[in-house]
Amino acid sequence: MPQGIPKKVRYAFMVQVALGSLVIVLGVTFAFSSALRVLIDARLRAQADEYWSIIERNPAGPLLPETELVHGYFLRKGAAAALPLTLRKLTAGRHYLAGEGRDVLVEARDPGVLVLSMDFSHARRVLWMMGALLMLGGIAAIHLVSWLTYRTTRRLVAPVSWLAEEVSRWEPDAADPGSLIRERIPGEVGREVDQLSSALTTLSSRVQAFVQRERDFTRDASHELRTPLTVIRVASDMLLADDAIPQRSHRSLQRIHRATRDMEAVIDAFLILAREDDIAVQGEDFDVHDVVMEEIEKVQPLLQGKPVELRVTGHSRPRLDAPPRVLGVMLGNLLSNACIFTEEGSIEVEVLDDRVHVHDTGIGMSPEVLQRVYDPFYRADPFRSGKGMGLSIVRRLGERFGWPVSLESQPGRGTTATIRYG
Template sequence: MPQGLPRRIRYAFVTQGLLLILAVVFGVSVVTLITRDALISQRLEVEAKAFWERRAGLRPPGQLPATNAIQGYFRENGDPDSGVPAVFRPLPDGMNYMYRMQRAVLVERRPDGMLYLVLQTRTVDRLMWSSAAALILLGLLAALAITALTYRKSRSIVLPVNRLAEEVARWDPMQGEMSAPLAISAGAGDPSREVRALSSALHGLTGRVAEFVQRERDFTRDASHELRTPLTVIRVASDMLLSDPALPPHGRRSLERIQRAGRDMEAVIDAFLILAREGGVAPVSEEFDVREVALEEIDKAQGLLTGKPVELQLAGDASPRLFAPRAVLGVVLGNLLRNACHFTERGSIEVAIGPDAVVIRDTGIGMSAETLRHAFEPFYRADAFSPMGKGFGLTIANRLARRFGWDLVLESEPEVGTVATLRFTPANGS
């Protein structure tokens, strides 16, 4: 299965199985070794007790044990040559296990001498480790069986959840809601009540999200359409007034500002319509000169600097061409320029055109790191009481840039200024 969650569960169970196998092998080995030593110790202690009882006359006298398994030696006090092999003489009192020689030696000291009982452990070792191997084999089979059964059960529980995640990942809210609640395939097993409840809840959520997206698109489209009517009236009326030769200069300037604001509003409406069609019909595009659009927006922005000691200039000799809606680039550059004009009280604003970017630098109040992080959020303003703007211009500019694959980056420092870089892919190498 290529799915991530089942794969991680499989790895977890494989790791658990390996650890369980190691635990079984180690545990059985330790228990076998302890049991072996206990049996040997008990056997030798019984033989030693019987010998001392015979020597004390409590039992019929007899010789030291001398069988295929046990060999006994006794050294009386003061007897340097008692027949005890040299390898056993240095051993301390008590049980001594000589694993390499497969011997176990019990040394007991009494007032009349020392007793050495030597047991060959080859037969005991063979018996104990054969039993241990059988126990380990049974333990491994049991561990594998339990792990396999548990894995199958966990897999049957997880597969519906994984399938549900795949369905949600494939769902596109722009294409409507999911056709039906999650249908579990026959091979996935019977989903639990919780999985069925989660499937039903997610299906309902997708429907509500799809309705919300459609409602937002309808509102944006309808509102933008309705706004065109009063804008058309404003434009026609201002044109008629401007044609009056008796209009005073200050009235002509005001009407020209009204016309510029009307054209800006129409461009914003076009941008809203483009954003409302995200994922739908592509907007009408054309090839145009970026420099011409930048000059138009600079001319519009000049009126915002009236009475301010701010120089707005164009820099750079590049003249790249783009294939996109011309009005979209105008809206993006216009919003960036309006921001620069609003927040620059003295100094300069420079619009530099490069082969693949437009860079707008200002010497305004700048933004802190915290403000910069929220700059593209709707309605966010560093100064909530400022009358300038509603905190929506940068959001529109950023959404439009992403819509057409452009990259809008802001760099800023308080009391130094802001640099806005709009990077795009030119239509040709010019």
């Protein structure tokens, strides 16, 4: 789950404090290391200059002063080295003896070689103690500043977080815009928060009105559209049963009867799709094979006069617990398309345990057409019958009931449509 704004703000300040503390530690460490090196170099150089001045005043045999912290050795050219073992192998320049904690300067001039050893342990401790205090002070300061800034930011962000949490509990039909009044919003409520609260209140009222209109339409359409269609279907059934009706009129009545049943199926599909996802659709246990046979009977007239064989294969008899009209609408659209776009050959409906295939040997579809075939009102061939809504309805119904639909097609070789329900 993505982090909320307060958590992100807190994380940002924690990262800021961590990075700031790291910068302070590294900066103070580098600064004091450089300063300590410069000071020690200066002290060694000053002491060396003092010793060289003593040597110049008494070149015969200078006696260099020594203390507990400073040891000086002068080696005249050609004389034997009278140095401690730790100093004998040192070359000219600056050295640090970690084992003894002493800094050594080896310098050669015309009279000979000066070896100067000094102990700066106390100076190092004092400087690093000051550096540590400076680090702690800087880290404490950045923590304090970040904490105060975080508290201020949290007060500014609190109203937005509260609004988001409040709105997340709303139901489309039970939102309470009155809960967003200014007096209930925590934190510092600024002009932007007032505008957001007002916009959410207005949006809530519009959503509630929209939901109510959708429910009213669904209820009214369910009654107002079914009633005239039922009258037309019953009247056409009565006329079809009258033997006195001429054959030509009989064919027209069959078309009216078939169109009425198709319209009822489409209305059922639209009403199902118009319902909210969390509202269960009343279903029943039915045999998929029976629905297939019923839809095949409906599309038989579309193949009159065509050398096309329509057959059902597969020995499975799967059963589903869902509205059978939904599967009927999906299969009916797929079969209608197969009958319309197949001029010769065969149409095969294969019923399996977890899916049903509709194979045809029709004109097929190119990859470009397959990419747009589910778009509402899109028709690859505008001169053939249909309004281009079929496959769009099929896909939406499949998504609603968890029955994904897939198409495989090649131009000139036919199309295979699959509905997976298992």
